[in-house]
Amino acid sequence: MSYATPVRDIRYALKHMAGFDTLAATGAFDDLSDDLIDAILEEMARYCDEVVAPRNRDSDLDGARLENGEVVTTPGFREAYQAYVDGGWNALAFPESAGGQGLPSTLAVVLIDALNAACMSFAIGTSLTIGAAKAVKAVGTDEQKRLYLEKLVTGAWTGSMNLTEPQAGSDLSAVKTKAEPVGDGRYRITGQKIYITYGDHDLTDNVVHLVLARLPDAPEGTRGISMFLVPKFHVNDDGSPGARNDAHCIGLEHKLGLHGSPTSVMAFGESGECYGTLLGEENKGLRNMFIMMNSARLDVGTQGVGIAERAFQQAMAYAQDRKQGRAPGARTGAQVAIYEHPDVRRMLYSMKALTDAARGICYANAVAYDLARTSPDEGIRESAAGLEGLLTPISKAWSTDRANEITSIGVQVHGGMGYVEETGAAQHMRDARIAAIYEGTNGIQAIDLVGRKLTGDGGAAAKRLIGDMRSTSLAATASSNATVAKAGAALGRAVDALSASTDWLLETAAGDQEAVLAGASPYLRQFGNVAGGFYLVRGALSALDAGLAEREMDYRLTILGFYADNYLSEAEALTSAVTAGSASVAKIDPDAIRGL
């Protein structure tokens, strides 16, 4: 079985888990009929499955390389990228006024899911272009918009985000790259950036770098960072690419995975001739970058969903094909497919249950993003914004932590063959591994969750969501369907545990910041487990209501039951880790650890 975009599962997640239908009620979109969505998803699947997915293996074996100062990408990437632009995929969620298709951002998130499953190293570049387009649209001057916006919206040119420097990874206050005004409205940029995804490549005839740098008189720390637009080729007044700018890729990282994605070391102004323009206000670079990063974080979480799906499908196909051992209880007879073994099904159902839960969280996050921006009702906009803020670090960190586990289970299902690269299972594990790191490490997501999203509004958004979870658990517990009722009860217990953790964090935040930080990561995991269960239960209730076909419903219920038995119970146990306090990670003298 080759890989196929899981259109039915995407549809289920949109409709039954994430409440996609609420977007139609906003009146902000022309047409969100089932027929239109189905047509988009079918077309998306065709593109991903036929054009992109076949490149995945090659992207690992024959990845990006630097030749004579130019980046050469995997054979076939250029054609696949051109088809991406031609298909209008990049422009999906931009307003028609900006050259887009005016569809909800939620569908752009669905595209990220599908595209990353097809070929993650190809897909991850597109998020950065969309982010750059959003930045230019939000804070660009009229001239910047005239020259760059449509190119970025359509993806005719790609964007890159230049934040990290060797001494400034998670801590952007340490950024040193300099920008000096040269008097004609332009700025001379000097500095080096590392880990720049698609910093250079041969897919398009220009690359638009957004670069964080400091003006000469800028204050120290993050309040002195500005954002600059630095094109690879300067743009002529008619919009065509002109002279080469002094912005060069001087090296590519040798990475664990994602070999198809050129991770560039970028040198700006090595010859002193790199020029760019200020994008947004002086010293507001970080704030503007964060506008994009919040949605980029949801994108990365969704990358986790995509690669998990890919790993699941491969493991499932292998388990149906590979014959080893006898059926449980049988001592003789023909070998059976390993799918017949309960322990192998446990692995596969773990992969599927976690993937579906993560998809529910990410899609619900996307719907909240759209509602917060399009609902005519201020109350809905506000509560959606609160939900969006809360779910974003969970989407990012929980989905990618789980993607690491899921892709590793995928290797395990393959046994010894999983350890051999030809099989391809190991590639998914290697590719997935970055997602828990970039766009803010998962530890930083956890700190964002407890330090900003939870406590920023005094716990209001969290308590609202917990209230929704409780209502859903009560509704489920009362269901005549035994599996749903049991899962509802498990959800109720898990929500109680989450609520206890939440109360403890809110009470502790004022007096003992270190204790809150110590509990951040298990809290995020607990929240993710419960949220995943919540969306699965909500999905089952909605699907039962809608009269989903029995065959599919039985499958959904088995996965729901598995999730409840395994991951909702895990959530209950996490309160002790969350509330252990700072003594739990009290600082030990490193020399005492080493025995010195």
Place this chain on the structure above:
Amino acid sequence: MSYATPVRDIRYALKHMAGFDTLAATGAFDDLSDDLIDAILEEMARYCDEVVAPRNRDSDLDGARLENGEVVTTPGFREAYQAYVDGGWNALAFPESAGGQGLPSTLAVVLIDALNAACMSFAIGTSLTIGAAKAVKAVGTDEQKRLYLEKLVTGAWTGSMNLTEPQAGSDLSAVKTKAEPVGDGRYRITGQKIYITYGDHDLTDNVVHLVLARLPDAPEGTRGISMFLVPKFHVNDDGSPGARNDAHCIGLEHKLGLHGSPTSVMAFGESGECYGTLLGEENKGLRNMFIMMNSARLDVGTQGVGIAERAFQQAMAYAQDRKQGRAPGARTGAQVAIYEHPDVRRMLYSMKALTDAARGICYANAVAYDLARTSPDEGIRESAAGLEGLLTPISKAWSTDRANEITSIGVQVHGGMGYVEETGAAQHMRDARIAAIYEGTNGIQAIDLVGRKLTGDGGAAAKRLIGDMRSTSLAATASSNATVAKAGAALGRAVDALSASTDWLLETAAGDQEAVLAGASPYLRQFGNVAGGFYLVRGALSALDAGLAEREMDYRLTILGFYADNYLSEAEALTSAVTAGSASVAKIDPDAIRGL
């Protein structure tokens, strides 16, 4: 900081966690004084740190390759291996009568820990040589012993284990390799084996293959498998290597990790001229192989401990060195080492707590192995054998599952640098990944635990261990040390949960085998979590009793507290996964999953 064998931690695990001192009481060993053990450990550390560890990075970059039909290993491996033989390391735990040093096998397990931390791809070959030596010693003829035993005991020649064939991975009943008697006591061997660790190499001037094959009249299934000794070079009567045998490496696998270890495709008798001798009785090959495999499984678990230790040390050094962000609560000032951040310490303490727990389990398993074979007291021997049997699948699977997690956390601590291969953190994760797969996948270990080790004696060994755990938890709860008392109480709750799971499995085993198999993996995880906590608590009680220096004691107690807060609570939650029953993994029609 470069890597150093954790001699102090090894000493602590032996003395306080695993009860190594009980071996002296058996009278089976000449001298197990602290001074002798210290001297051995210091010498071991010198060898591992100075000779082996420096090869680790090269082994990844410049791994084994096949050139003109011969395997060429990583530069420096030959010299390191010669030093291994010269140092008497391979012979450590063999009786002096067989050319060994007559020390407990527990010390051979310690060596596996240290050697795998130094360079896993170098180390894993040695376990197979020791296994082959044990096989020849146990079931070899006088002639086989005369020609091969000392060579294998000293490691002058290496051994290889040839079990797997393409259609026979976990399921050895499907082995097809043929052995036909040629009339002079020899057998002509024909067949192909895959995934043969160190199946060929250039470290020694002979390789001794133990090969599973079928005699012409053999019964079907596992009862028709015999074991054969097939040398790479036939051995002359004076013991020198003679003519080349028709046993060739015809390919090396391209693996996710362990590039330094040649994983060979072995062709026996491609020209019809491969000859070997029967090792052990006809059709008893699998039973004899299992004698070795049980101790090989402990070895693999210990490989997990070693690679986890290596990953921890690297992450710890990085966290002390890498500066990012400010101290918790501070908004300005100099960047601090990331070790100052509570969430980073959480990652590091997770790594250390799990590594120490796994070390405790594996070493206790090793001590039980020795006691079962050397105690003059039959009761002790029997209960030690029960404990050894029970702990073996836990050592193997829990330690290696945790090693996967630990090495992945190691990558995470490094942030973006962890994803770049030059850093070396990713290598540990790639290298570790095989250990959960080979020597019986971890799923098979779980099935062994519930299907044989737990129920084989009606739960007697498990209940004895659970009883010991309960006594220790009570003793700890009564401790005047608050951390120990709290951990003791957490252990008590976890033991209750384990006990409930155990009772359920024992009750269910008779009637519903599928339900037991469905709960096998979470039961193993639960058992491992509780056993790890048990040995950590036992260690703390013993160390307090012995008056361990306060500085080290404080460190041990912090790690213990962390483990209790995070992993003993997790154990409690696992009962619901264990006892969910077969419905939890009810078979879904794969087409329903795919939406067909």
